[in-house]
Amino acid sequence: MTETTIGLLGIGGMFVLLALRVPVAMALLAAGFFGTWALNGQRSAVAVLSSETFSAVSSYSLIVIPLFILMGNISSAAGFSRGLYQLAYAWVGRFRGGLASASILGCAAFSAVSGSSVATAVTIGRVAIPEMKRFGYRDSLSTGAVAAGGTLGYLIPPSTGFVLYSILTEQSLGRLFMAGILPGILLTALFIAAIALITYLDPTAGPKGAPVAMRERFARLFNAAPLIAVIVISIGGIYAGVFTPVEAAGVGAFVVLVFALIGRKLTLSSLHEVFLDTVKTSTMLYIIIIGAGIFSPFLAFTQIPQGLSDSLAQLGLGPLGTLIIILMAYIVLGMFMDALSMLVITIPIVYPVILSLGYDPIWFGVIAVIVIEMGMITPPVGINVFVVKAISPGVPMSTIFRGVLPFWVAMLVVLILLIAFPQIALLIPNSMFD
Amino acid sequence: MLGTTDTRPAWIGRVDVWLATLSGLALAFMMLFVFAGAILRYAFNAPIVGANEVLEMVSVAVVMLAVPYCTTQDAHVRIDLLDRTLGRIGRMLTDVLYHVIGIIVLWFLVNSYIARALDAHEFNDMTNMLDIPLWPFYGLIVFGMGLYALILVVQLMMMARAVWSAR
Numbered sequence: 001m002t003e004t005t006i007g008l009l010g011i012g013g014m015f016v017l018l019a020l021r022v023p024v025a026m027a028l029l030a031a032g033f034f035g036t037w038a039l040n041g042q043r044s045a046v047a048v049l050s051s052e053t054f055s056a057v058s059s060y061s062l063i064v065i066p067l068f069i070l071m072g073n074i075s076s077a078a079g080f081s082r083g084l085y086q087l088a089y090a091w092v093g094r095f096r097g098g099l100a101s102a103s104i105l106g107c108a109a110f111s112a113v114s115g116s117s118v119a120t121a122v123t124i125g126r127v128a129i130p131e132m133k134r135f136g137y138r139d140s141l142s143t144g145a146v147a148a149g150g151t152l153g154y155l156i157p158p159s160t161g162f163v164l165y166s167i168l169t170e171q172s173l174g175r176l177f178m179a180g181i182l183p184g185i186l187l188t189a190l191f192i193a194a195i196a197l198i199t200y201l202d203p204t205a206g207p208k209g210a211p212v213a214m215r216e217r218f219a220r221l222f223n224a225a226p227l228i229a230v231i232v233i234s235i236g237g238i239y240a241g242v243f244t245p246v247e248a249a250g251v252g253a254f255v256v257l258v259f260a261l262i263g264r265k266l267t268l269s270s271l272h273e274v275f276l277d278t279v280k281t282s283t284m285l286y287i288i289i290i291g292a293g294i295f296s297p298f299l300a301f302t303q304i305p306q307g308l309s310d311s312l313a314q315l316g317l318g319p320l321g322t323l324i325i326i327l328m329a330y331i332v333l334g335m336f337m338d339a340l341s342m343l344v345i346t347i348p349i350v351y352p353v354i355l356s357l358g359y360d361p362i363w364f365g366v367i368a369v370i371v372i373e374m375g376m377i378t379p380p381v382g383i384n385v386f387v388v389k390a391i392s393p394g395v396p397m398s399t400i401f402r403g404v405l406p407f408w409v410a411m412l413v414v415l416i417l418l419i420a421f422p423q424i425a426l427l428i429p430n431s432m433f434d
Numbered sequence: 435m436l437g438t439t440d441t442r443p444a445w446i447g448r449v450d451v452w453l454a455t456l457s458g459l460a461l462a463f464m465m466l467f468v469f470a471g472a473i474l475r476y477a478f479n480a481p482i483v484g485a486n487e488v489l490e491m492v493s494v495a496v497v498m499l500a501v502p503y504c505t506t507q508d509a510h511v512r513i514d515l516l517d518r519t520l521g522r523i524g525r526m527l528t529d530v531l532y533h534v535i536g537i538i539v540l541w542f543l544v545n546s547y548i549a550r551a552l553d554a555h556e557f558n559d560m561t562n563m564l565d566i567p568l569w570p571f572y573g574l575i576v577f578g579m580g581l582y583a584l585i586l587v588v589q590l591m592m593m594a595r596a597v598w599s600a601r
Binding site: 017018019020021022023024025026029030033045046047049050053054057058059060062063066067070242243246247249250251253254257272275276278279280281282283284286287288336337338340341380381 | 451454455457458459461462464465466467468469471472476486489490491493494496497498499500501503504507509510511512513514515516517520525528529531532535536539542543546547550571572575579
């Protein structure tokens with residue numbers, strides 16, 4: 001058997017294992033381990049397995065994962081996220097569709113402390129959806145806004161997507177975080193524009209909320225101040241070059257914990273739960289990273305990424321045509337796979353192709369994260385839609401999927417804008433580091 | 435998708451939770467250490483020497499002590515697209531497949547780390563700056579991944595017993 005045949009069998013075997021409900025980490029581990037064994041023998045396979053495991057669990061740069069997850073979990077358990085939604089509500093709730101816009105703004109703000117789209121959708125959705133129901137919002141708009149808003153958690157730093165992309169491609173995490181800021185703001189603005197358009201065409205979809213007095217608005221700003229301070233310290237700290245991403249995560253988690261303890265927002269039991277949940281989620285991610293760390297060298301041994309790159313070049317589509325094919329493949333995959341799996345499985349294959357096309361790896365990180373975000377709200381497997389369904393069980397799945405459609409289009413617009421104007425993603429990282 | 439079902443075998447009792455609590459304490463230490471390091475470095479121009487090495491080793495503890503809890507809580511991400519199509523028996527068979535593959539891969543991993551820990555102990559392998567011995571951390575990998583494998587073995591036996599009693 002040739003190296004390519006073994007490689008194709010390995011990739012095929014991994015997809016079969018994934019389809020057969022084998023956890024992503026174990027499917028990657030098994031395909032990488034047995035594939036390397038078939039190519040180079042048992043000794044080489046065990047050596048890769050052993051070295052990659054220690055290098056992943058003892059990696060300094062990966063420490064951002066548990067620390068940022070901890071920061072988001074403490075914020076959520078302490079109820080700071082509710083403050084963010086209430087702040088957004090106070091300022092935009094009185095407009096038509098304002099509560100849905102407040103949900104988007106709440107999601108965007110919470111995304112700046114949480115790297116998870118699911119956590120963002122759950123946290124804001126629990127507060128926002130009942131409120132929108134109370135004001136007679138159409139179910140499709142309320143659930144669609146929260147499901148789409150949640151995806152911002154994957155784009156706005158600190159983002160788990162960028163952390164994984166940075167590990168898989170060895171790109172600077174600080175640059176990736178900074179590259180996510182403007183596209184994140186742009187996407188937030190387009191989500192709000194989509195809500196404005198929906199409520200303009202059908203004013204009954206999102207009636208106006210109760211107006212909030214100016215004094216109350218500032219009171220809510222004061223209430224949300226701790227979390228805003230954490231966002232400024234951690235993300236601002238990275239931009240200003242004061243903190244590395246690891247330091248920003250540690251300082252952010254510590255500061256939010258202090259605020260929660262001073263405000264008596266956490267009991268010992270809830271703190272215990274926060275830490276248990278954090279180590280559980282972090283470990284799950286680490287084991288996937290170990291799997292990806294074993295699968296990537298196997299792919300490199302097989303020369304498949306190189307072969308794929310050559311084949312795509314031979315099609316004569318040019319860089320843009322090839323990129324469009326890759327993005328279409330991502331959109332199709334997003335229908336069936338969750339974000340995490342898609343990222344760790346596809347990046348080792350696609351990344352060398354992107355580099356050979358001459359694209360900027362930081363810019364592609366943003367593109368990849370957005371197109372993967374689209375998969376989070378695409379049927380039949382849209383994790384954020386499932387999350388929103390769990391929060392509002394009375395709303396049919398088809399209604400939620402219908403509701404996310406305008407937001408999916410908004411994401412597509414951002415994707416097109418980013419391809420046309422890569423500076424949107426690269427402006428901040430370039431101004432910061434170059 | 436992220437599973438949340440508690441699949442804790444009876445024998446493990448609350449050991450997984452205790453270990454995860456230790457992992458949480460290690461994480462709390464990590465957070466305080468990073469915070470202190472950043473403040474000392476920027477405010478007092480007095481960085482902690484070898485801070486990265488300490489954090490790297492604590493990171494091994496954070497992950498490995500939580501592996502059993504992550505497994506008993508069924509927190510490993512799966513793609514459950516074919517869940518309904520597979521049916522109850524199909525799902526059980528795929529669970530068996532996962533457990534068998536997992537046990538084999540983890541067996542190789544644990545064995546390699548037993549050898550690595552023994553070598554590191556014998557040759558006194560240490561970190562570069564602070565001379566922290568490496569063998570206890572290789573041992574933690576044996577412990578965490580070994581418990582992961584053991585839980586998979588017990589869960590496999592529980593599945594077999596369930597099938598046997600059903601018959």
